[in-house]
Amino acid sequence: MSLSIPRLALPSGGQIDQFGLGTWGMGEGRRTPGEESDVLRLGLDRGVRLIDTAEMYADGRAEAIVGEAIRGRREDAYIVSKVLPSNASRTGTIAACERSLGQLGTDHIDLYLLHWPGRHPLAETIAGFETLKAQGKISRWGVSNFDRDDMEALFAAGGTEVATNQVLYNLTRRGIEYDLLPWSEARGIPIMAYSPIEQGRLLGHRVLRKLADARGATPAQIALAFVLDRGAIAIPKAGSAEHLKDNLGALDIVLSDEEKVALDAAFPPPTRPTPLEML
Ligand code: NDP
Numbered sequence: 001m002s003l004s005i006p007r008l009a010l011p012s013g014g015q016i017d018q019f020g021l022g023t024w025g026m027g028e029g030r031r032t033p034g035e036e037s038d039v040l041r042l043g044l045d046r047g048v049r050l051i052d053t054a055e056m057y058a059d060g061r062a063e064a065i066v067g068e069a070i071r072g073r074r075e076d077a078y079i080v081s082k083v084l085p086s087n088a089s090r091t092g093t094i095a096a097c098e099r100s101l102g103q104l105g106t107d108h109i110d111l112y113l114l115h116w117p118g119r120h121p122l123a124e125t126i127a128g129f130e131t132l133k134a135q136g137k138i139s140r141w142g143v144s145n146f147d148r149d150d151m152e153a154l155f156a157a158g159g160t161e162v163a164t165n166q167v168l169y170n171l172t173r174r175g176i177e178y179d180l181l182p183w184s185e186a187r188g189i190p191i192m193a194y195s196p197i198e199q200g201r202l203l204g205h206r207v208l209r210k211l212a213d214a215r216g217a218t219p220a221q222i223a224l225a226f227v228l229d230r231g232a233i234a235i236p237k238a239g240s241a242e243h244l245k246d247n248l249g250a251l252d253i254v255l256s257d258e259e260k261v262a263l264d265a266a267f268p269p270p271t272r273p274t275p276l277e278m279l
Contacts, residue, residue, distance in 0.1 A: 003047035005251060008233065010140065010163050011188045016111070017078065018228055019251060020050025021244075022194065022237030027061030031239055033068065040069035042241055044076045046248060052166070052192075052235045054082035054115060055100050063103035071105060079104060080111045080166075080192075080235075082144060083125075085118020092120070093128025097137055112138040113166055116145035116278065122157035130161075142166070144194075147276035148180045151189075162189060164233070168277050169193035171226055171267040172202050175274030185231070193232040195279055197223045207266035211259055217249065224250035226263060 007015040021043045026036045040051060053066045063081060070077045081104070087096040097112060112132065114125050129141035143154060144166035154162060165184060169176055169191065176191065184191055197203060197220050208219040220236070224247060227234040238244035255263075 003248060003251060005047065005049075006228070008190045008231070009188065010190065012140070012161055012163065014140075016164070016190060016233065017048075017050045018233050019048060019248075020052055020078070020080070020233065020235040021048055022235045023051065023053040023062045023066060024057050024237055025062075025239070026065050026237075027058030033061070033065050036239065037065045037068035039238060039241060039244055040066060043238075043244055044069065044073065046244075048248070049076065049078040050080060050233070050235065051077055052080045052194075053104075054084075054113075055087070055096055055103075056082065056084055056115060060099070060103045063100055067103055067105035074106055078110045079106065080113065081109050082113040082115040082166075083128075084115055085120065088114055088118055088120045088125040088128070090124045090128040090131070093125055094131055097128075097132050101137060108136060109138045111140045111142055111163055113142045113144045113164070117143075117150050117153075122154055122159060126154075126157060126159050142192075144192075145276065145278050148183050151180070151183065164190050164192050166192035166194055166235075168195055168279055169227060169230075169232055170196050170198045170202060171205075171208070171223055171263065172198050173277055174267065175270050175277060177230070178270040178273055180276065181230070181232075191232045193227045193234050196227045196232075196234040196236050199279070205266065207262060211262060215253075215259075217253060218246050220246050221250040221253055222255075222259075222263075225253035225255050229255050229260070 006018040083096045132138040140163040142164040203219040
C-alpha cells in the first residue's frame, strides 16, 4: 500500500512533506552503519522522502549513512542537513555545506539549516546560504532552535526567505503553542518538530497508553498524530524496521475531538510565555 504523506506549503513557494526520518544517534555504534542505512532505505521504499541529518551527528558519520541510503536514488529523497553555529560565518557556512555534500555523496541539499543561534551575525550566515542557493548547492535554507525573538532578529537581518524552523515539540514540550507556533503560522513558516516522541520517554505515559489501546494503535502513533494534527512536520528517528513501521502508522490516524481533549488534560497546553527548550 502506498503511503499518503500530507504536504505543507513553504513560504517562498513549493511544498514540504509533513513526515520524515531523523538520524541523530546514527553512526555512533549502537547498530552497524549498514543496519542504519537499511532502515532509511526501507523508509524511502515505503515512500518517505524527507531525511533529517546534520554535520554534528556522529561528526559527519550520520550524513555518510544517509549518503549510503540514497546512493543511486537521490531523486527519491529530500535531504535536510544543518551547519553548526560555530561554522556559520559566510565562508564557513559554504565550507561546511561542501563537506556535508561530500559526506552525503550528492551535489545538493534540499533544505539547509542553521542548527541553533550562535555568535556569527545572522546576516553573514544568510549571505552564505544565499551564495549556496545561487550555486545550486542548496535549494532552500532555514533555522533550528530559534525562539520567537530569534525569529524576529532573523527577519530584521533580512532572513524573510526562511523555509522552516526546526524545534523541540511534542506532547510534553508544548511551550511553542503559546507564541512561536502562532507567530510562524501567521507568516506561513512551517515548524519541524524534533524529538516528537521525546526520544521514547513519553511512550510509557498512562493516558497515551490508554488512548492507544482504545483504538488499537501504539503510544508512538498517538504522539506523532498529535504533532501532525498541530500542523508540524514530524521527524521521528527509528533505528529498526519495527519502529519505522510503527511510526508510519501515525499517518493513518485522525485524532477525534474526545482524544484531543484527553491529551490536553494529560499534557496541558501553555498558559504563559515559555522559553524555547532544546535537547
Ligand atoms: P525521537 O523523539 O524521534 O525518538 C527517537 C528514539 O525513540 C530512539 O531511541 C528510538 O529508538 C525510539 N523510537 C523510535 N520509534 C519508536 C517506536 N515506534 N517505539 C518505541 N521507541 C521508538 O528523538 P530524536 O531526538 O531522535 O528526534 C528526532 C530527530 O530530530 C533526530 O533524530 C534528529 O534528526 C532531529 N533532532 C534535531 C535536533 C536539533 O537541535 N535540531 C535535536 C534533536 C533531534 P531506536 O533507535 O531503537 O528506534
